[in-house]
Structure formats: C-alpha cells, structure tokens
Amino acid sequence: MDDLAVSTRGLRKTYRTRRGKRVVAVRGLDLDVPAGGVHGFLGPNGSGKTTSIRMLLGLIRADAGTMTMFGRPVPERLPEVVSRVGAIVESPKFFPAFSGRKNLELLAEAIGAPRSRVGEVLAETSLGERGKDKYRAYSLGMKQRLAIAATLLKEPDLLIFDEPTNGLDPAGIREIRETMRSLGAQGRTVLVSSHILAEVEQVADTVSIIGHGRLLASGTVAEVIGGAGKGTVKVAIDNHEAAIPVLTEAGWTVRLDGGYLYVDGAAHPADVTRRLAERGMYVAELAPVRADLESVFLELTAGEGLGTDEIKPGPRGGDR
Amino acid sequence: MIRLVKVELKRLYARRLTIIGIAGVVLITGLMLFATWRSARPLSESELQQAQTQFEQVHSEWVRSADEWKKQCERDYASAPDPKPSIAEYCSYPEPRLEDFGRPRFTFADTMPDLLYGASYLLAGAAFLIGASFVGAEYSSGSLGNWLTFEPRRLRVYGSKLLGALLGHVPVAVVTLALLIGGTALIVELVGNTSTTSGKVWGDLLAIAGRSVVLAAVVAALGSVFAMLLRHTAAAIGLLMGYLVLVEGVFGGFLIKAQPWLVRLNVDAWIKHGTTYWVDNCQTMPDGIYNCTSLEKTVSFGHSVWYLGIAAAVIVALGALVFSRRDLT
Ligand SMILES: Nc1ncnc2c1ncn2[C@@H]1O[C@H](COP(=O)(O)OP(=O)(O)O)[C@@H](O)[C@H]1O
Ligand SMILES: [Mg+2]
Numbered sequence: 001m002d003d004l005a006v007s008t009r010g011l012r013k014t015y016r017t018r019r020g021k022r023v024v025a026v027r028g029l030d031l032d033v034p035a036g037g038v039h040g041f042l043g044p045n046g047s048g049k050t051t052s053i054r055m056l057l058g059l060i061r062a063d064a065g066t067m068t069m070f071g072r073p074v075p076e077r078l079p080e081v082v083s084r085v086g087a088i089v090e091s092p093k094f095f096p097a098f099s100g101r102k103n104l105e106l107l108a109e110a111i112g113a114p115r116s117r118v119g120e121v122l123a124e125t126s127l128g129e130r131g132k133d134k135y136r137a138y139s140l141g142m143k144q145r146l147a148i149a150a151t152l153l154k155e156p157d158l159l160i161f162d163e164p165t166n167g168l169d170p171a172g173i174r175e176i177r178e179t180m181r182s183l184g185a186q187g188r189t190v191l192v193s194s195h196i197l198a199e200v201e202q203v204a205d206t207v208s209i210i211g212h213g214r215l216l217a218s219g220t221v222a223e224v225i226g227g228a229g230k231g232t233v234k235v236a237i238d239n240h241e242a243a244i245p246v247l248t249e250a251g252w253t254v255r256l257d258g259g260y261l262y263v264d265g266a267a268h269p270a271d272v273t274r275r276l277a278e279r280g281m282y283v284a285e286l287a288p289v290r291a292d293l294e295s296v297f298l299e300l301t302a303g304e305g306l307g308t309d310e311i312k313p314g315p316r317g318g319d320r
Numbered sequence: 321m322i323r324l325v326k327v328e329l330k331r332l333y334a335r336r337l338t339i340i341g342i343a344g345v346v347l348i349t350g351l352m353l354f355a356t357w358r359s360a361r362p363l364s365e366s367e368l369q370q371a372q373t374q375f376e377q378v379h380s381e382w383v384r385s386a387d388e389w390k391k392q393c394e395r396d397y398a399s400a401p402d403p404k405p406s407i408a409e410y411c412s413y414p415e416p417r418l419e420d421f422g423r424p425r426f427t428f429a430d431t432m433p434d435l436l437y438g439a440s441y442l443l444a445g446a447a448f449l450i451g452a453s454f455v456g457a458e459y460s461s462g463s464l465g466n467w468l469t470f471e472p473r474r475l476r477v478y479g480s481k482l483l484g485a486l487l488g489h490v491p492v493a494v495v496t497l498a499l500l501i502g503g504t505a506l507i508v509e510l511v512g513n514t515s516t517t518s519g520k521v522w523g524d525l526l527a528i529a530g531r532s533v534v535l536a537a538v539v540a541a542l543g544s545v546f547a548m549l550l551r552h553t554a555a556a557i558g559l560l561m562g563y564l565v566l567v568e569g570v571f572g573g574f575l576i577k578a579q580p581w582l583v584r585l586n587v588d589a590w591i592k593h594g595t596t597y598w599v600d601n602c603q604t605m606p607d608g609i610y611n612c613t614s615l616e617k618t619v620s621f622g623h624s625v626w627y628l629g630i631a632a633a634v635i636v637a638l639g640a641l642v643f644s645r646r647d648l649t
Contacts, residue, residue, distance in 0.1 A: 058472045060647035078472045093462035
C-alpha cells in the first residue's frame with residue numbers, strides 16, 4: 001500500500017464546544033492520496049479539512065476510523081514516518097521573539113538535521129539574509145516561506161499544506177503555487193487543502209472534494225470535472241425551434257442560451273447528432289461541455305450547505 | 321531525548337524573559353549584599369555613644385528597681401493563671417548588657433542562614449515564573465503544535481521541556497547563591513565579625529544552599545507543568561498565587577490542624593531542615609476563665625521531603641497524562 005501516501009477510512013471527529021455543544025467536524029471520511037504529485041484537498045470553510053489534517057499529524061485524536069501514512073497506521077506509528085512528513089497547519093507558527101534562523105536551528109537540532117541544512121533551506125525559500133530578523137517582523141509571505149523552509153529541514157516525501165495561500169497577495173500566491181508544483185515534480189507528494197478552487201486546479205494532479213466532513217468526489221482533475229459535466233453538449237444549429245422538440249422527445253433536457261442549445265443527459269455527443277440527422281437537421285457546431293472545477297464544486301456541495309450544520313461559519317469561517 | 325533536552329535548554333537561555341528574570345534575581349542579590357554591608361559595618365562613634373547612653377539609663381534603673389520588681393512579681397505569681405513557668409523563670413530580671421543596645425552586632429553565622437532563606441524564596445519565585453512562561457509561550461504562539469509535527473512523541477516532548485526547565489535553573493541558582501554567600505563572607509571578612517564561623521556553620525550553609533538549588537529547579541519544572549495544564553503563563557501564575565493566598569493564607573489560618581499539610585510550611589521545613597509552627601490551645605477552665613496557650617509544633621525535614629516529593633510527583637504525572645491525550649487545535 002506504499003503507493004498511497006495517505007489513506008483514511010471512516011475517520012470521525014466530534015468537537016465539544018465550550019458551551020457543551022457537539023460539532024461533528026469530520027464524519028466518516030475516506031480519503032486516498034496517491035504518492036507523488038500534488039493532491040488538492042478541497043472543501044468549503046468548515047468542511048473539516050484542518051481537522052482531518054490535525055488527526056493525521058497526531059495533533060488531535062480521532063473518535064473513530066483508521067488512518068495510514070505510507071502504509072503505516074497512524075497515529076500509532078507516526079514516529080516512524082514523521083521524518084518523511086512536513087506539515088503546515090493553518091498559519092505558520094513559530095517563536096515570535098526568535099529570528100527565523102534561530103527557530104529553524106532549534107527544529108533542526110531537535111530532529112538531528114545538520115546545522116548546515118538551515119542555511120540551505122533558507123536559501124531555497126529565498127529568505128537568505130532575512131533569516132536573522134525576528135520572526136515577529138516577518139510579512140505573512142515570509143512567514144509562509146519560513147514555514148515551508150521548516151518542512152524542508154526533513155527533506156520530506158509528503159508535504160501537507162493547509163490553505164497555504166490564505167491572506168497572501170497574488171505574487172505570494174503564485175510563489176507558493178510554483179513551490180508546490182516543483183515539489184510535486186521532484187516526485188514528492190503534496191497534499192494541499194483549499195477552499196479556493198482556481199488555486200488548486202492549476203497545480204493539482206488529483207483532487208478530493210469534501211463537504212460536511214465526508215468525501216464527495218475524488219480522482220484526477222479531468223475525471224472529477226468530466227464526471228460532473230457528463231453528457232452536457234453544446235450545439236449550434238440554424239433552426240432551434242424545430243430542434244428543441246426533437247431533442248426533448250429523446251428524453252434530454254434542453255436549454256437555449258446565447259444562441260446555443262445546451263443538451264443534458266445524452267450518453268454520448270454522437271447520439272445528439274444522429275437524432276438530429278434522422279430528422280434532416282444538421283448541426284453547425286457541437287462540443288462536449290467541460291465543466292470547470294468551480295461549477296463541479298458548487299454542484300457537489302450544493303446539497304451539502306456550507307461546512308457543518310451545527311455551526312454556521314462566520315466571517316472567520318471554520319478556521320480558528 | 322538528550323538531544324531534545326539540549327534544544328530546550330538552548331531555547332530557555334535564548335528567551336528574553338529568562339534573561340530578565342536572571343538579571344532581576346542577580347540585582348536583588350546585589351541589594352541584599354548592600355544591605356548586609358550596611359549592617360555589618362562596625363558601629364560608628366556616635367552610634368556607640370548612643371548605645372552607651374541608653375545602656376547606662378536602663379542599667380541604673382535596673383540597679384535601683386530590680387529587687388522591687390522581683391518582689392512584686394513574686395507576690396503576683398500566685399494569682400497568675402495556670403499553666404505557668406516556675407517562679408524563678410517567671411520573675412527573672414537579668415542584668416542588661418551593653419551588647420543588647422544599639423544596632424545589633426553582625427555575625428556571619430547568625431545572618432547567613434536568613435539571607436539564604438530569603439534568597440531561596442526569591443529563586444523559587446523567579447523559577448516558577450520563568451518555567452511557566454517557558455511553556456506558556458509555546459501555547460500562546462502556537463508553536464507547540466508545530467513542534468509536535470517534528471517530534472510527535474508527546475511524553476518525550478513533555479519530559480524534555482520539564483528537564484530543560486529543571487536543569488536550566490541549576491546553574492542560575494548555584495551562581496546566585498554562590499554570589500550571595502561569597503559576597504557576604506567577603507563583607508564580613510572585611511568589616512564584620514567572623515568569630516563564630518566554624519566548619520559546622522559552613523556545612524549547614526552549604527546544605528541550605530543545596531536544598532535551595534533543588535527547590536528552584538523543581539519549582540521551575542512545576543511552573544512548566546502548570547502552564548502545560550492551563551495552556552497559559554498568566555493562568556499558571558494566577559493559580560499558584562490564588563492557591564497560596566486563598567487556600568493557604570485564608571483557610572490555612574482557620575484550619576490550624578491542617579498546618580503540616582500546607583505547601584508553604586513544608587517548603588519552609590525543606591529549606592530550614594525542619595520548621596516550627598504555633599497552635600493555640602484554648603479551653604474554658606473550671607473557674608469559667610477562657611484561657612489560651614500556644615504550643616510550638618514542628619514539621620520535620622523528613623515530613624517535608626515526603627510531602628513535597630509526593631506532591632511534585634503527582635503534579636508531574638497529572639501533566640503527563642493530560643498532555644499525552646490533549647487535542648492541540
Ligand atoms: N477546536 C474546535 N472546537 C470546536 N469546534 C471546532 C474546533 N475546530 C474546528 N471546529 C469546527 O469543526 C468544523 C470543521 O472545522 P475545520 O476542520 O477547521 O474546517 P476547514 O479546515 O475545512 O475549514 C467547523 O464547523 C468548525 O467550526
Ligand atoms: Mg481550515
């Protein structure tokens with residue numbers, strides 16, 4: 001099972017809030033993250049992404065379910081695999097009064113990495129000179145880069161980034177995206193969570209979409225998109241009025257939009273052409289509609305509402 | 321594990337609050353030495369003069385009236401309430417001595433233990449503060465969660481932090497006490513009275529200092545545990561203060577019988593190698609007079625060792641249990 005970097009089955013977590021209310025944050029999550037490449041872990045705010053990641057890392061205890069990383073059951077055998085896993089959960093967190101370099105030196109020493117590695121990872125994340133400044137004085141982008149530098153101290157096979165671009169400016173977002181892409185290209189596995197789809201669509205090889213703490217869809221980006229947009233065909237034809245009843249008779253739904261007919265429900269685009277040709281109508285243009293991740297996402301999560309039932313994510317969302 | 325402890329020690333000494341705390345302790349030690357120097361100076365001409373005058377007044381009074389006081393006292397003795405000391409003890413009026421007047425004469429053997437007791441509490445207080453913030457800061461910055469993604473074995477993390485706080489305070493306490501003892505010895509050597517300083521005195525002093533070092537180190541570790549349990553430096557300090565003031569200060573005052581189970585008294589017994597406390601024994605006599613006598617009781621050193629040892633072990637174990645199961649969100 002070493003071809004899966006991460007796998008969970010029936011993972012559950014219920015929080016008890018201060019007022020004694022119970023919030024089911026993750027309800028039976030089955031997640032598979034293949035080894036190698038970038039895997040997008042998508043879901044709206046409050047859908048349980050951070051909670052799942054914390055459970056994987058042993059920061060919080062699952063109520064039920066099993067988890068493996070590189071085939072090892074975790075958290076039981078987490079110590080065996082932790083040196084292969086670098087993670088940033090929510091925002092980067094370091095000692096504010098120490099310099100970036102000092103923070104990394106302490107971590108490097110704790111895991112027995114050579115001290116020279118600190119200089120290397122600072123250079124790799126272009127922090128170089130700024131390493132000696134206090135962490136407190138860093139911009140958000142620099143903090144994020146320092147956090148990535150920290151994960152690289154281990155030279156990990158799996159990197160877990162939880163909403164890494166939150167709050168970054170466009171340049172920062174692009175930087176992170178490129179870092180993820182290059183880490184994936186090096187044969188490492190990057191598990192990146194996000195509620196912003198556009199961000200992940202460009203770099204992810206595979207994605208999992210969750211809502212309500214449950215898996216809604218997973219596969220390659222093409223599969224997930226194809227699956228959702230299946231059967232929608234865009235047709236240009238001279239005589240709409242005549243064509244529409246022909247198509248509806250076949251049991252398909254038809255919508256006219258911007259001079260095009262959108263036909264839903266056909267098993268194959270060829271069926272549409274054949275049907276029309278039988279009645280002596282010929283299409284001028286025909287294309288299967290490729291849904292983008294955004295619409296897939298909305299479609300999948302439409303019935304799910306946002307996040308959990310119990311707590312409506314406020315302005316701060318589920319990220320606390 | 322050793323590696324982790326080393327990292328924690330480095331972190332401890334890199335913290336600003338540690339440095340400020342140590343600087344504060346050293347500063348107060350300096351003030352104590354200054355005060356010692358002031359009181360160790362031999363009496364000045366005018367101070368001697370004053371003492372002499374006072375002594376002469378009191379002495380002449382004594383020569384004139386001692387016999388009369390004694391007779392009066394012996395007459396009153398019969399009506400004094402029981403229990404009472406013997407009549408000789410009850411009515412002794414010893415001759416005043418010149419040494420008892422003016423600023424007290426300063427001797428190393430008498431003064432040094434008190435200075436050490438004071439320094440012990442100072443060190444323990446600073447140690448608790450530094451130890452609590454050592455771990456409390458990790459909660460408030462959130463870096464503890466990050467740390468655990470590098471070393472997920474909770475008990476190791478816990479143990480290394482406690483050991484870091486504990487071991488880190490040993491040199492601090494040793495240096496502070498060495499400064500205090502060395503400084504005082506030097507002052508006394510230069511200006512004071514070393515006549516009563518024997519080998520035994522030195523042995524006792526070193527034993528007090530040793531116990532004081534152990535106290536500071538353990539208290540630092542306990543400060544870390546408190547912060548670990550409460551996730552906050554201020555909460556840890558608040559809990560300790562609240563406990564000492566409310567439970568020990570207020571309730572302890574009412575519950576006289578509970579005295580040997582108070583932390584403060586046991587800490588005292590630990591440092592001083594046994595200590596005493598007073599119990600008021602009140603009863604209504606057959607003749608209807610309500611009468612109280614104070615009885616002096618001891619808390620032995622052995623008692624304090626058991627008491628404090630078990631209390632510390634329980635707190636450390638509780639911290640380990642809680643931290644090993646805690647959700648870090
Ligand atoms: N410490 C906590 N105590 C109580 N509820 C929490 C806690 N952390 C998260 N939650 C709730 O659990 C749900 C999932 O949160 P989270 O895992 O942070 O979602 P995401 O990372 O996908 O935004 C949300 O409804 C959130 O409000
Ligand atoms: Mg989150």
